[in-house]
Amino acid sequence: MKRYNVAVVGVGAVGEEMLRVLRQRNFPINELRVFARSAREIIVDNQKYSVRKIKPEGFQGVDIALFAGTEGEKGAAVTYAPAAVKRGALVIDNGADFRLKKGVPLVVPEVNPQDAKRHKGIIANPNCSTIQLVAACAPIYKAVGIKRMVVSTYQAASGAGRAAVDELIRQSREFLANGAVGEARALPARIAFNVFPQIGSFGEAGYTTEEWKTVRETQKILHDKKIKITSTTARVPVVTGHSQAVYLETARKISAAKARELLRKAKGIKVVDRAKGKGGRTYPQAIDAAGRDEVLVGRLRQDPFVKNGLWLWVAADNLRKGAALNAVQIAELVCAISS
Ligand SMILES: NC(=O)c1ccc[n+]([C@@H]2O[C@H](COP(=O)([O-])OP(=O)(O)OC[C@H]3O[C@@H](n4cnc5c(N)ncnc54)[C@H](OP(=O)(O)O)[C@@H]3O)[C@@H](O)[C@H]2O)c1
Secondary structure, eight states: OOOEEEEEEOOSHHHHHHHHHHHHTTOOEEEEEEEESSOEEEEETTEEEEEEEOOGGGGTTOSEEEEOSOOSTTSHHHHHHHHHHHTTOEEEEOSSTTTTSTTOOBOOTTTOGGGGGGOSSEEEOOOHHHHHHHHHHHHHHHHHOEEEEEEEEEEOGGGGOHHHHHHHHHHHHHHHHHSOOOOOOSSSSOOTTOOBSOSSOBOGGGOBHHHHHHHHHHHHHHTOTTOEEEEEEEEOSOSSOEEEEEEEEESSOOOHHHHHHHHHHSTTEEEOOBOSSTTOOBOOOHHHHTTOSSEEEEEEEEOSSSTTEEEEEEEEOTTIIIIIHHHHHHHHHHHHHHO
């Protein structure tokens, strides 16, 4: 079996999960290089990793570079991805910098694996909340078409990185001890015992950057600019696991039972949707999604007033399927295509 020289860039919330997923899936690694802004040793699941200070020459001889550094002008991907590609590496990037660029495939392996073939050195991993949305909706889209989606998200603190998780824990302790919390630093508002409707910054038409990611990335992955998508994204005091209330208006009618059956057969999906019976009600919950690979889907029900309206509740681990796992699955897909 061919073995690859792999680089992981960033050892924050996603980078650390990336190291875990690579090991758990027994990815065929010849040499592993781990980069961040500063050199040090880290331990993940009792395994020691030497982190090197990132520099362009560090990518010499790397076959696959999994980027989980920060996004934006001075972020890891914009600064170092071109240098990695120039040295022959395939870059799989977790951030938003390349996702909507022409010629950069945006891939969820269960949904649009064929797009991975058309890369020119960079493949983008979609936003965490887009990945679970598209994974849950694609089987329905492929069967009956979707005209409209209304998506409300309940996103975990870890979606904003390690500093946001530390902030949730620190504020929760402060609140329980003193009934008050210190200033919000990693997030735009208080997260302990609170919910707020802002992820990213405010932009076009009053929507946040995260809300636009849901719209544009979903349209790109499904190759359908006609789907009318609208979204409200909120941060909730959960450590890991994003949840979503998803309302679909399908092009052709589908019953909740039929949609459930389709999803039961879909790759990477676990239907958790029992209303009655032994064990009481079961539905997807963030705490059950955390640490799992599958996207959990439940609460499927038809709108009693709108002809083709269908509700779903979706939960997934934002660090695994929403980031690290999807990126490693893309790497596995490309290795399979090229071998
Ligand atoms: N968290 C999620 O659920 C999620 C989901 C999907 C996508 N993403 C995306 O994944 C990326 C990483 O997110 P995260 O949550 O893991 O963030 P994080 O916890 O803040 O960690 C960021 C990591 O990136 C490193 N880094 C920052 N700037 C760098 C640079 N210029 N060169 C090299 N390394 C650099 C940091 O290095 P030091 O440790 O040395 O400071 C740190 O290890 C972001 O683009 C984010 O948007 C996150």
